[in-house]
Amino acid sequence: MSYQVFDSLAAIDFAKAKGFFPNEAQVSSHEIGDGNLNLVFQLSTPERSLIVKQALPYARCVGESWPLTLDRARIEAETLQAHAKVAPDLVVKVLDFDLEKYAMVQEDLSHLVLLRKRLIDVEKVDNLAEDLARYLADSLYAYSDFALAAQAKKALVQNFTNPELCQITEDLFFTDPFREHERNDIFPATRPLAEELWQDVMLLDAVAELKARFLSCPQSLLHGDVHSGSVFSGPGELKVIDAEFGFFGPIGFDVGSVIGNLLLAWCRHKTLGNNDYADWLEEESLSFWDLFESRFRTLLAGTQDPGLASEGYQSRFLAQVQRDALGYAGCELIRRTLGLAHVADITSLDDAQRSDAEKKALALGRSLILASQGSCDISLIRRLLKPSPVRFAA
């Protein structure tokens, strides 16, 4: 087993051995990882700049006490490559992947900015809804039962079985935030609202349904973690990164993650009184769905399976994806408020603002999750955001 945790020099040697730099080149190397699970080195010479990303055998944010399979590095590289086949301009380029060192060479995207930072900085990102809708529609269609022969898809489902990373989501997304749990991280002023939420049996019913679909609904190869820290953005460019949570799951999970993250930013800006920007976020989340749906519907018309070709079924399929997306968006709002992993959109606010934004996030999340079980459509978001989120009685 030739796996060794890289330091800066080892990362350079690795990139040189792969032929990305001449042996004699003076390469500078900086570890720039701010994520939870990996080492990320930026390597550069005056001529070129690259990223070497290596998986650690434990969750970096917790430490060696939380061991985590290195196989996630393979899953990440292969998920990015699979999505790049159908949406090449919207996915970070994987230049090399080493199965023994669990390390990947990627293009350097440091000329771009993380979407989360841009959303915090009140920037109206051009083509945001269009790009994210195209990325998800094209990649999620391409690996669905509509596009793949059944036997080919079953082989991919096996290849992308990702039990350890899925379990993180199963626990942190669907289980912990909906009950008292030591992994939760609850802002003191928010605790009474959390305790109220945990009493809502209708909500717990709906979350169970969403968890069950996450466990047993391999509709397509998901990114699995498309939050606004997994998206780089700049003028005329959007690139999705960090696909180690890739697996075959319900399409609405990825779609809902995008919507949930736009709505987390909305909670921030509504609290700050940035109403024009909050309105822009609302419109982006609605047009993201509309563009996704219309593109996916067009792709569905080309299905090669006569057994899945009927239009009535396809409409019902998309309606279910929409309900799932509402529900998973709601889970994202709640798990980012009560669970282990918070977002800077909310935590960077001062205490009074944070309390207000978290109240908004919980109310909105609860409504969206309940809506996922009914016959609401995406326009519910508009009704929930204006003039203030509907609160369901406990």
Next chain:
Amino acid sequence: MSYQVFDSLAAIDFAKAKGFFPNEAQVSSHEIGDGNLNLVFQLSTPERSLIVKQALPYARCVGESWPLTLDRARIEAETLQAHAKVAPDLVVKVLDFDLEKYAMVQEDLSHLVLLRKRLIDVEKVDNLAEDLARYLADSLYAYSDFALAAQAKKALVQNFTNPELCQITEDLFFTDPFREHERNDIFPATRPLAEELWQDVMLLDAVAELKARFLSCPQSLLHGDVHSGSVFSGPGELKVIDAEFGFFGPIGFDVGSVIGNLLLAWCRHKTLGNNDYADWLEEESLSFWDLFESRFRTLLAGTQDPGLASEGYQSRFLAQVQRDALGYAGCELIRRTLGLAHVADITSLDDAQRSDAEKKALALGRSLILASQGSCDISLIRRLLKPSPVRFAA
């Protein structure tokens, strides 16, 4: 590769090498396979009798032009063993499995009679609903997300991935019978009804949904082919055999296969005027569901996953299993009437009777499939069977 197709002598040598008979024993051997895919030898001495079942590398019913993976022998042995862990008295005993010869040694069940024969012979089988309900409830619960840890279940889903056998079902169950296809086998008098059926867009929508759930809904380890030719029955005994279609799929598929086969027998006996027996079949199919549901609900209360423990969700889950079961029962009625593989319940009738029974099967199948998309419950079966099946207008 030491795989060789057995003849009677090779089957004896195999059983002796495995220690089931002394080397010097005089063993008689008869090939008794009447199924579509395998060789089945009954080996006996005055002291003991055994079955050796070997997979052929092609579909026996079609010939060498339809190659078929030998891995199905492993899937069959492992599915039977998995189900026997939780329902040992209801599953044929697997005494040995040889991964190189794709051959299995099983207990001999020739003191029992195939359920299909007993249903044709107007026999009221004791405990039929009870035994089948207990077999399916116990085995389908044990391998569901409610009972297994998520990582353990994902490993089993990989192990029981069964692409070639699933494709047979995907094609013969959900695709061919609902359109003109060369693999269909349509009784001339029934053809006009088939052509009418193929125009029903609501029906095609519903079948697409059922197919999609068959493809992408790994709720539990199914038997995958529980028709009345896969069940042996005798006084105080019921044994399920032939699990080579085992895979992780929607629970309602197995449940619906049982119901569909009882209703195929109903079509026969209603046509023959055996009304008392037809009523018994109706009651058995309804109590089969009731017993299955009540046993499954009791098991659900013991789930180890707090995220799936809410009662409201569990009720909704069972309601969905019921809708699926109605739909898959309907598909079984239609594919056994129009598709490649027919059943003796219907084909052994004379032409006029066969035409009448097939008309009943198509009408009933259509109604059940349409019902799977709505809010009907199982009592629909009673309404459909009395006084005569409801016909939906084309």
